[in-house]
Every structure is written in C-alpha cells, then in structure tokens.
Amino acid sequence: MSDPPPNSEVSEQDRGVDTHNQMMRETRREKHDQYSLHEPIEVCIDKDNTPDGVVSSLSIILNTGGCRLARADGCTICGPVADSVDDDGVSHDALMNQIDFCIKYEQTVTNEPAELVKLHTPGSFLDEREVSVKSRQAIAETFADRNRIIVESLPEFVNTNTLRPFTAASLTTDIAIGVETATDRIRHDCLNKQLNFTDFQDACGEVCCIDAMTSENIDIGIKACLLLKPPFLSESEAIGDMVESVRRCAHIDGCHTVSINPAYVQQHTMTDELFHRGGYRPPWLWSITEVLESTRNVDAIVVSDLIEDDSDRGPHNCGECDERVQIAIEDFNRRQEPSVFTQVECECEATWAYILDAESSYAQPLTQ
Ligand code: SF4
Numbered sequence: 001m002s003d004p005p006p007n008s009e010v011s012e013q014d015r016g017v018d019t020h021n022q023m024m025r026e027t028r029r030e031k032h033d034q035y036s037l038h039e040p041i042e043v044c045i046d047k048d049n050t051p052d053g054v055v056s057s058l059s060i061i062l063n064t065g066g067c068r069l070a071r072a073d074g075c076t077i078c079g080p081v082a083d084s085v086d087d088d089g090v091s092h093d094a095l096m097n098q099i100d101f102c103i104k105y106e107q108t109v110t111n112e113p114a115e116l117v118k119l120h121t122p123g124s125f126l127d128e129r130e131v132s133v134k135s136r137q138a139i140a141e142t143f144a145d146r147n148r149i150i151v152e153s154l155p156e157f158v159n160t161n162t163l164r165p166f167t168a169a170s171l172t173t174d175i176a177i178g179v180e181t182a183t184d185r186i187r188h189d190c191l192n193k194q195l196n197f198t199d200f201q202d203a204c205g206e207v208c209c210i211d212a213m214t215s216e217n218i219d220i221g222i223k224a225c226l227l228l229k230p231p232f233l234s235e236s237e238a239i240g241d242m243v244e245s246v247r248r249c250a251h252i253d254g255c256h257t258v259s260i261n262p263a264y265v266q267q268h269t270m271t272d273e274l275f276h277r278g279g280y281r282p283p284w285l286w287s288i289t290e291v292l293e294s295t296r297n298v299d300a301i302v303v304s305d306l307i308e309d310d311s312d313r314g315p316h317n318c319g320e321c322d323e324r325v326q327i328a329i330e331d332f333n334r335r336q337e338p339s340v341f342t343q344v345e346c347e348c349e350a351t352w353a354y355i356l357d358a359e360s361s362y363a364q365p366l367t368q
C-alpha cells in the first residue's frame with residue numbers, strides 16, 4: 001500500500017514570503033472562471049527536439065486541480081495559480097476522460113500517433129494529490145506504445161516509486177522540472193517559488209540512480225525549465241541570470257535538455273499587476289537570441305519555446321522584426337545552429353543594447 005499524500009499545510013509551512021503570499025491570495029480571489037474537469041486545459045500537436053532528434057509530439061495540459069504551492073500562495077508569474085480547485089482534486093474518471101479527449105483530438109488531426117507525449121499540469125503530475133497512483137498507472141499504460149513521455153513535476157516527487165508506472169511500461173521518460181533559475185535568491189524573492197537549486201540537483205541524482213537500475217532500453221532524464229526575466233530584474237540582469245542558469249543546469253548529470261521559457265504576463269498574477277502599473281516588460285526577443293548564442297557550447301539541448309501570441313504580454317521586439325526573430329529561434333530549437341541569428345537584423349537592436357546598458361532594477365522598465 002502506498003503512503004498517503006503528504007499534508008500540504010505541513011509542506012508549505014514557513015516556505016513562503018508573507019507579503020508575496022498575501023498578494024497572491026488576493027489576486028486569486030479575483031478569478032471566478034470555472035473549467036470542466038473532464039476536458040484538458042489545452043491539447044495540441046507539436047514538434048520537439050529530444051535526445052532522439054526532432055519528433056512529433058502530443059502536448060497536453062491536464063487539469064489536475066492546481067499545485068500545492070498554488071493552493072497556499074503561489075508563484076508571482078503563474079496563471080494556473082488561480083485555477084486550483086477545492087481540496088478534493090480531480091477524480092480518476094475525470095482525468096481519464098481528459099486523456100480520452102486528447103487521444104480523440106489527436107486522431108482527428110493526424111493519422112500517425114505522436115512519438116512523444118508531453119504531460120503538463122498546473123502543478124506536478126507526480127504529486128499524488130493531483131494525479132493518484134491509479135491514474136498515473138493507467139496513463140502510463142495508455143501511452144506505453146509511444147517512444148517517449150515527458151511529465152512535469154516539482155523535484156520533491158521524483159523517485160523510484162512515482163516513476164515505477166513508466167519504467168514498468170518500458171517507457172523512456174523525462175521529467176520536466178520548473179527550476180526557473182539556478183539562483184535561489186531570484187527564485188525565492190522574485191518568483192516566490194520556495195524550492196532550492198539543490199532540490200533540482202537531488203532530482204537529477206535520483207534519475208541517474210533509477211536509470212542505472214532499469215533496463216538498457218529505458219532512459220530516464222531531466223528537462224530543466226527556466227524562466228527568462230522574472231519580475232524585479234532588469235533586462236541585463238535577466239540575461240546574466242539565464243546564461244548562468246543554463247550553464248549550471250546543463251552541467252548536471254541526468255539533465256539532457258534545458259528549456260528557456262520567456263516570461264509571459266498571465267492574468268491574475270502579481271506580474272500582471274506590475275505590468276498594468278508600468279513596472280514590468282516581458283523580455284526582448286533579442287535577449288532570447290543572446291542567451292541561446294551565449295550558451296551554444298553547453299553539453300545539452302537548449303531550446304526556447306515561444307507561446308503563440310503577438311500581444312505585448314509575451315516576449316517582443318519593436319513589432320517590425322518579431323516574426324523573423326521568432327522564426328530564427330524556432331529554427332535554432334530544431335537545428336541548434338546559432339548562425340541562424342546572424343540572418344536577422346533590425347534597427348531596434350540598438351534600442352535593446354542601450355537598455356542593457358542603461359536600465360537598472362530600481363528604474364525599470366525603460367520601455368514597454
Ligand atoms: S509556477 Fe508551478 S510551482 Fe509555481 S504556483 Fe504555478 S504550478 Fe505551482
């Protein structure tokens with residue numbers, strides 16, 4: 001019999017920043033939208049760069065009721081923080097209905113089942129409070145015929161037991177961990193995310209042990225998910241933090257992919273409040289290309305997944321060159337070839353360079 005799910009209040013005790021927590025609770029109360037628990041938050045067909053090359057992927061955001069950090073307070077950039085449901089969570093039947101919905105969707109858009117399945121949640125797929133052992137088992141069996149699966153989780157849930165359904169199904173598995181940055185102070189104070197870089201390192205160590213114990217045909221690996229430009233950092237500080245974070249994550253055994261997620265201003269977040277008061281600008285696209293070029297020699301796949309949205313809530317340049325730079329980033333994601341960035345130019349690069357020089361964290365942003 002498995003252990004009961006850990007009590008959230010105990011795990012959250014003394015781990016937050018009081019002012020951040022109070023503001024996050026107030027922000028969450030402003031959200032009243034309700035979602036069906038029998039349909040995923042999102043599903044789409046995608047392409048991803050993996051250790052096996054670029055493959056087709058079925059990308060799913062399951063509605064699991066919200067993460068345990070979100071229920072107490074939550075991260076300053078997290079939109080799903082406002083989507084958490086009551087403490088009963090989402091039932092096994094509802095979760096399996098969501099999976100059925102995704103498979104039917106896939107069958108309507110393609111004849112070939114995707115090689116990779118990406119299972120994101122507004123929290124941790126491996127947290128028993130969000131996805132029960134029974135559901136995890138059933139989902140692993142459902143996708144056992146695929147080549148690879150990625151599940152998203154906080155590092156504390158990465159262990160032999162939680163991953164057993166995937167190893168038992170001989171499914172090559174990656175755990176996507178939203179470590180956001182290698183700098184604890186930025187993660188704690190700018191993001192209100194109360195985990196430490198050592199937690200991420202421990203999870204990488206854990207997968208290396210599991211990998212060594214399982215058969216040669218199954219690989220267990222880690223995908224580090226980083227956040228470019230948390231609130232309260234200037235553009236140049238954000239770039240410096242990201243370059244350092246990519247290098248530190250890529251250096252750890254077990255971490256084969258680093259994904260740089262440029263910040264997107266989601267509704268009902270602290271970042272949204274700052275954005276509307278002129279206190280935050282999402283990163284320039286030039287900052288993404290700068291980080292990708294600066295980290296081209298690391299021993300890992302480095303990608304930057306852009307959200308399809310041309311509003312100023314997402315990463316952007318002047319508007320004239322955005323599409324060309326986005327195409328170059330997507331090209332880099334597939335081929336890992338930094339020379340793609342030499343083919344895009346725009347006058348706004350000079351403005352961006354000036355901002356890197358002149359902006360400081362106590363007087364920013366200089367432009368929207
Ligand atoms: S960013 Fe992740 S850990 Fe933070 S509140 Fe959102 S789902 Fe939870």
Ligand SMILES: [Zn+2]
Pocket residue numbers: 317318319320321322346347348349
């Ligand atoms: Zn431009």
